[in-house]
Amino acid sequence: MATSQSPGKSKDPDEAAQQTTARSSPKPTAESDAKLLSALRHELETSRGRLTIERRKELATKLLEHSHGDDTFFTRLSKRMQDAGVHVPSITVEYRDLRVDTEALVGAASVSTVASVPLGFIKRLLCLHRGQESRPLRILNGLQGKLVPGRLTLLLGPPSCGKSSFMRALTSRLIPAQGKVSGDIRYNGFKLDEFNVLRSSAYVDQIDNHNPNLTVRETLDFAHACQVGLHGASFNLPAELAAHHIALRQSQPAVSGNSGYDNGNNGIGNGQNGDQTYNGGTGINSGSSNTNSNGHSHVCSSQPSNPQVLKALRHSRNERTLLEQAAPDDEFEALLRQAWGTQVKVDIVMALFGLSHCAETLVGDQIVRGISGGERKRLTAAEILVGSSSVVMMDEMSTGLDSATLFTVIRWLSQAAKALQMTIVASLLQPPPEVFGLFDDVILMTEGRVLYHGPVKDVVDHFRTLGLECPERKDVPSFLLEITTPTGQREFAGQELRARFNLPPLGQEDGGLVAASRTGSAAVPPPRSGVAADATTNASTTASGGGGGDASNRGVSRSLKLRPKSMLVSVEEMEQAFWTQNPHGRKMASELREQPLQPLSPHPAPPLVPKGSRFALGPAEAVAAATRRQMTLVMRDKVLLKGRIMQVIVLGLLTGSLFYNQGVSLIASRTMFGACFMSTLFMSFGGFPQLPVTMELKKVWFKHRAAGFYPAYAQGMAMALSQLPLSTLESIIFSLIMYFMVNFYRQPGYFFTFMLIMATCSMSVSSLFRYMACLCPNMVVANAAVGFVFVFLILTSGFAIVHKSIPPWMIWAYWISPQGYALRALVVNEMVSPKWQDVPAPPGMSAGLSLGDAALMSFDFYRERKWIWIGVGFLIGSFIVLTYTSIISLAFQQPEVPTAQIPDPEDLQKARHRAEERHAKLVQEEAVTAAEAAVIEVRPPSAGALPMKKLQKLPQEVGRNKHSREEGASVGSNPPGMVVSPSLAALQDFNEISSSLPFTPITLVFQDLKYWVPNPAYSRRAAKAAAKAAAEANQAGIDTHARTSAAAAAGAGATAGKTDIEMAPNKLPATAGATTGATAGGDGGVPMAARERLQLLSGITGYNEPGVLLALMGGSGAGKTTLMDVIAGRKTIGEIGGTITVNGHQADPRAWSRVMGYVEQFDIHSPGQTVEEALQFSARLRLPRSLSDSQVRAYVEEVLEIVDLLPLMGALVGSPGASGLSVEARKRLTIAVELVANPSCIFLDEPTSGLDARAAAIVMRAVRNVACNGRTVMVTIHQPSIEIFESFDDLLLIQRGGLTTYFGPLGRHSTDLIAYFMAVPGTPTLPAGFNPATWMLEVTGGSMATVLNRVDVDWPAHYAASELAVKNNARAQALVDEGFKTARALEVGSRYAMPFGTQVRVLLRKFNLAYWRAPGYNFMRVGMTLVTSFIYAAVYWGEGKVPNPATIANVQNVMGIMFASSNFLGMINLMSVMPVVGYERVVFYRERGASMYNPFAYGAAIALVEMPYLLIQALIFVPIIYFMIGFDPLPEQFFYYIIVFFETIAFYTIFGQTLVYITPAQTIAQVVGGGFNFLFNVFNGFIITYPDMPSGWRWMNRAVPPTWILYGLGISQLGNDDGELIYGGTSMPVNEFMKERFGYRYDMRWWVVLILLAYVLVLRVGSILALKYWNFLRR
DSSP states (O other): OOOOOOSSSOOOHHHHHHHHHHHHSOHHHHHHHHHHHHHHHHHHHHHHOOOOHHHHHHHHHHHHOOSSTTSOHHHHHHHHHHHHTOOOOOOOEEEEEEEEEEEEEEGGGGSOOTTHHHHHHHHHHTTOOOTTTEEEEEEEEEEEEEEOTTEEEEEEOOTTSSHHHHHHHHTTOOOGGGOEEEEEEEETTEEGGGSOHHHHEEEEOSSOOOOTTSBHHHHHHHHHHHHHOTTOOSOOHHHHHHHHHHHHHHTHHHHTTSOTTOSSSSOOOOSSOSSOGGGTOOSOOOSOOOOOTTSOOOOSOOOSSOHHHHHHHHHTOOSSOHHHHTOOSSHHHHHHHHHTTSTHHHHHHHHHTTOGGGTTSBOOOSSSOOSOHHHHHHHHHHHHHTSOOSEEEEESTTTTOOHHHHHHHHHHHHHHHHHHTOEEEEEOSSOOHHHHTTOSEEEEEETTEEEEEEEGGGHHHHHHTTTBOOOTTOOHHHHHHHTTSHHHHHHHBOHHHHHHTTOOOTTTHHHHHHHHHHHHSTTOOOOOSHHHHHHHHHHHHHHHHHTTTOHHHHHHHHHTTSOOOSOSSOHHHHHHHHHHHSHHHHHHHHHHHHSOOOOSSSSOOTTSOOTTOOOSSOHHHHHHHHHHHHHHHHHHOHHHHHHHHHHHHHHHHHHHHHTTTOOSSHHHHHHHHHHHHHHHHHHHHTTTTHHHHHHHHHHHHHHHHHTTOSOHHHHHHHHHHHHHHHHHHHHHHHHHHHHHHHTOOOOHHHHHHHHHHHHHHHHHHHHHHHHHHHHSSSHHHHHHHHHHHHHHHHHTSSSSSOGGGSOGGGHHHHTTOHHHHHHHHHHHHHHTSHHHHTSBOOTTSOTTOBHHHHHHHHTTOOOOTHHHHHHHHHHHHHHHHHHHHHHHHHHHOOOOOOOOEEOOHHHHHHHHHHHHHHHHHHHHHHHHHGGGOOOOOOSSGGGGGSTTBOOOOOHHHHHHHHHHHHHOOOOTTSOTTOOOSOOOGGGGGSOOOOOOSOBOOOOEEEEEEEEEEEOTTOOHHHHHHHHHHHHHHHHHHHHHHHHHHHHHHHHHOHHHHHHHHHHHHHHHHHHHHHHHHHHHTOOTTOOGGGOSEEEEEEEEEEEEOTTOEEEEEESTTSSHHHHHHHHHTOOOSSEEEEEEEETTEEOOHHHHHHHEEEEOSSOOOOTTSBHHHHHHHHHHHHSOTTSOHHHHHHHHHHHHHHTTOGGGTTSBOOOTTTSSSOHHHHHHHHHHHHHTTOOSEEEEESTTTTOOHHHHHHHHHHHHHHHHTTOEEEEEOSSOOHHHHHTOSEEEEEETTTEEEEEEEOOGGGHHHHHHHHTSTTOOOOOTTOOHHHHHHHHTTSSOOSSSOOOOSOHHHHHHTSHHHHHHHHHHHHHHHHHHHHSOOOOOSSSSSSOHHHHHHHHHHHHHHHHHTOHHHHHHHHHHHHHHHHHHHHHTTTTTSOOSSEEHHHHHHHHHHHHHHHHHHHHHHHHHHHHHHHHHHHHHHHHHHTTOSOHHHHHHHHHHTTHHHHHHHHHHHHHHHHHHHTOOOOHHHHHHHHHHHHHHHHHHHHHHHHHHHHSSSHHHHHHHHHHHHHHHHHHSSSSSOGGGSOGGGHHHHHHSHHHHHHHHHHHHHHTTOOOEEEETTEEEEHHHHIIIIIOOOGGGHHHHHHHHHHHHHHHHHHHHHHHHHOOOOOO
16 A cells, blocks of 8 residues: 655654565555455445434444543544554645635726626727726735644634635635636645545535425435445445454464554554644644654555465455454444444434434525524535545534534544544634634634644744733634734734834723723733733723813824724734744744655555546436435425426416317417417426526535536436426326317327327426526526527417518527427327318318318428427437536536625725714814713613713713622723723724714513414324323323322321312312413423424513623524514514513504614625615614714714724625625624614624624624613624623523523623522533633533533523522513603604605615616626517518518518517516515515615615616617518607507516515516416417407406507507408408407507506505515514
8 A cells, every 4th residue: 555755754764664565565465455355345235234214323322322521432433443553544735835816806896887897898808908997816825834634723814814715725626716726735745636636625615505405314315425425435444443353363373462553653643643743742632643753644544464364364264254253342343334334424423513303304495494504504514524535624614503512513523533534624713712722733814824833732822922912811713813903913912012113001002991991891800910900000090090081081092993004013924933933834844845745656545535536426326316316306395396286287277268179160270279389388488497496406516516426417317307207297287188178189199199299398498498597607697598598489489470481591490499399299280180181171272281281381380290200309309408418517617706806995095084084073072072971871771761862971981880780899990982891802993883873772671571483393183182191191190199189088087188189279280281381382291293382482581771781692492583583573473472661661663673773693685785885775764864964974984994894895795605795794794784773772693603703803892882882782692702702791591492591690700690500509610711601501501512511400490489580570670660650652753764755765776776786687688688689680570561462471470579579578577587676575574674664665766776777678679670570660650669668578577576575485486477477478369369269268368468568569560551461261451350350459559558557557566565564584
């Protein structure tokens, strides 16, 4: 086997000799060893048998059983491999001079608009591209380093520092659109193109893309099969161990006394990793590590034993099987033999990731209810880790995970890395201290540079040498992130650095902000040094000297809070210091430069994945696995399946009844042709759902393709094959209905031919739509492109324009149209039947012709029967060809990625200049009004009696009230201008939020709050069974009690018996109460299916006062978001109990929504706005109308500065994961949108999720200051750092079921919280340096245990019986009573802050900019209109001039273009607008909850913004086709045509918007839209004319809007034509023919315009009402 050269030191002679011997050993021996292992592996697979899910769970449970923390699955596995001398294949990654470069758009150039896109194209075409628009951007700047196996590395860095690009580049996942990679990356010495990087490495993306209709187990089973294969991994540990046992037992005398398999040459460590690589040993690692003295693991697989022993074994093997000769040592090894290489690994990973409880739950998405966000994030990581990759890069995997869960996951990864010699790098946003300590190494990045890459334990010492010191009770990850900023460096600069740069002593900077907050807040440790003590003294002296009211002092304080711009130690200096001064850096640089790894063979040695092995599954296995999964997805989409089947039945019956029982005549033949055309059209419309379905599948496909799961042909064939059963079922149902109702020729052969044509047509068109979805980058482009192709193929199918009328230059389209072949086959199948062939043609036609042939000739159809099978063959062939092209597209198309962008320095400088001017003005205003400033008294609820007062404050007074009840300590000595809150270093970056805006202080009280939701799993049968069982149990209890009472009466006398009998009724209600509680949602032993409703909140009482920051915490599923939704009034389902009072009065939803801000967990924004515009939009619609627009803009800029979004103010928000802002910037925008509303009460649901530690600190500082200004603030938070956790004043801790575990103050250093829990016997003490939040969740069972065990106490019951609960209940009631007496109920003049006109103006501006910045949407439909107009002109060239005399074909052609152009261009608009308004609808739901605007203002704005683009469409399309086709050139007819066409596309566009508003999902809206369009086509009078319709259906003709569209367009050209028309041997004027055959009258033309306008208005009003009263957001 090949080994890699050690980079740490040169080989000694013995080792070199051994390696030479190993390389020169005879090849037959190696082959024999491989055969032995293969035989063992085969016997293992044979003996294992089929594993059921129950058996898999059992094996996983037994393997994971452990008695203590050092006896885990991985420690036992590692020890077993160490004892046997087994080497796990491992990979060392080296990178040198790694660079990633891209082109970044500057400022406004990053925002594509309708004007900039064509101008940019022209500039690039003429080489006029300017440097001001884009600049080269270096994402990674010459990185070098080494990642060794067996070590877990943490990647830290601020946003946009290049972490994701770094991991993608190392795993070869960086696509060209994300950057160009240069430099040298090697895997075990091999270059990337020499190694199978795709299967050897894995990258876990930030975005969670999963199939929502698969369960967690199905998702992981599929991932395991794709990565490992159906026959297990190439490295089989049980086989290696068995071979070792065989060799050991066969050669026991020879081996005894030998060091055997741990002789120092195999690289086995002693549990501390020796002097590992550049790290020098961390002392953190435990257990074994298969590394050599320099930390580099050999990449060879272990030899079972020496060749001589194995050779003797092969030649002297007895009759026993190999497994019988290699009996396992213990149960663990026996279990390992059954589990290794099987899907038991899936169950093990689910257990370790905490996913076992939801294994059978659907993953879900925004529409499908499924697992939680944190569980989905864990699933994303588990999907990769069930594979066998040796290198794993995990990008921000901690989002949505609480601290304890994250600890458990990282601890498992650490153990797995050491036991299995994996190379794992994980980037985390906010790693808690206990999680940070689990890592072996840390890489600190910023601006594409590495500042440190070494052991975790040495990182603080390294930066101390640079003059940057980490204080106590400061999370090291937060410290590391903050020292990459100018403010952070000033905060943590040591004495020497401060003296060098003339900085004030530690604690005096920024007006003594840090020191004072430490003396007066819960987060402050006692002074530990002279520095801290001096800081405190200086702060107090400053405060007392200033008198607390000096305006100039405050002004200076505020001016100092502007962010510093320069670094004390530059990034380049820190980078250079690590590589030249740090011993780890010097050692790593030396190894990379002087001792690079060199491959010892041309190809990676097994059991590493061979270069040519692209996929773990074989071709047939991959197709089978992908098809099974795809079939599951199809069958799980119940809504789409049921909707489509119902649509087929209903529309089939409608269409059949419309064409019911047709006769045999020349006139009837046209109707029969119409029925065939409608059948083809209906099957074609059935392919439209393939668009959104395939688009969603592509997201998952791109992830699976990048991970090397399976080939493109497996995905393409799976999508095609899974559609066949549905196409067949649809065609059978439709054919059964349509064929017999229309009265086609009733003979089995003809019927089954009809059905076959329908099925193949559905297959072909569905494959066409699927191909377009695979080809197009997004849904907007796909809708428009499909609409265009669909128009083109239907237009040239031979019905809208007959075959011989198609110009020669367009006839090719006739021969490639699937609909054309299907239509030809259908009409020939009917017309060549005896029913039509046995009837002669009418007089006046060629002699000897049958009626069927005459009918076919009148529409230029072929008459030979062969065209049936030509059509079927073409449809099947096109299905195969389009499937193949779909596969090619899937194989080569790249996903859309956000374009790199950088802010415009000039715009940024202007914004900062405005901010400085604003601050100067604010300082002057404070100086003038300082003596008259009103002070907010926070704790007394009477503050609520000052509604809408212009408030200013002295923050130290706020602090005094906040902490007086906790400690009785006065902090009045704090200096002016200070925020009295715990020290958050990064929180001191920015100025405080303005207190100059008016607001109403809110005292919020919620008492006995309960919430029930309907149980989706409820079953009446189960409920009856449970009630019967409960009744029987009660009766049994009564009988038992009666017998006991009788016995007691006999033994103790009548008195005792009487007492017992009187006590019995007191016992029974407990049982009854339990039953009732269980029915309401409690547990109570009642089965889930028997509960009619589930109780999610169970009598929660609490309060929140102005100026108090309340944390709402609990484990996953505890009900945190539910509680916040209930209080905020955002629930749309369920039943709420209890009371919610605001300032002592019942909360009025109308006023409550006006004064409250809600930062939701999900970041939902309009993608077409910039950051600044999104904030101005929210501020203008929610701030009082008394504020001018300039004041609103100034306030918006202030909030931009607070949340650190000023550099991004001109950036487009974009769509998550595709364009625009990053995840963390989007989260800060979500918070800012609510802050600019100046709410009196603000709720924040996990505001720090998705943020790194520094960004989280910035956000919490802003939130802290909001509270200190007298607002009421409640925050749910998942994994807070110690600083962030202790920045809260109060804590409400709840458990699953909505039960209160604790409600009260935190206290300094969380002392109050700790004292409460420590008062319970058995509670473990808080370990030194441990996060109190994590400790609290673990001891109460709110999360998975990490280092502490849960205390077996009913914590909710303990709280309910505590004195604290009594005090809280009394305090809540007192706040209600006092507020009712002293404060008025909330009053608002109207529900909305702005008048209707302003709402429309602001909304119109928003949508106008959004549409202007949506070139994809607008260019696509306008471009399609332009292209379609020329196609129509080419196809119908000159057909508008009806000859004299004319034939029915001439009229058919003229009506055909009107039918096709209006209908299909309308459908392009209908389908294109759906994804645009679909996303905006979700934004509307959020904005409606905040009472931003009237839904009618929203509806008016989104309709008006479309008008200019629709007018452009009309002015492009009509002039081109009108004159090229040869319509009537009179001005009146021309402008009338423009008016009707404009109303047509306006109707379809607004109809598309309406469908989105009245359906729960866009997929459903498209299905419904296709169904409605089919109805429009059936009843609009073109396919079957009004006089030919059954009398019972004629009202439908007048009811559908396209009737009047076709009426207006047709009558404008033919209604006044008195030329002669010859039809069926008779002649009549054209206008009379129109009146007789179509029912069109010329004098109705202007009424048609008014009718269409009425339809548009009714639809618009209806859609607004649907928006107002229908809510598909289920909360």
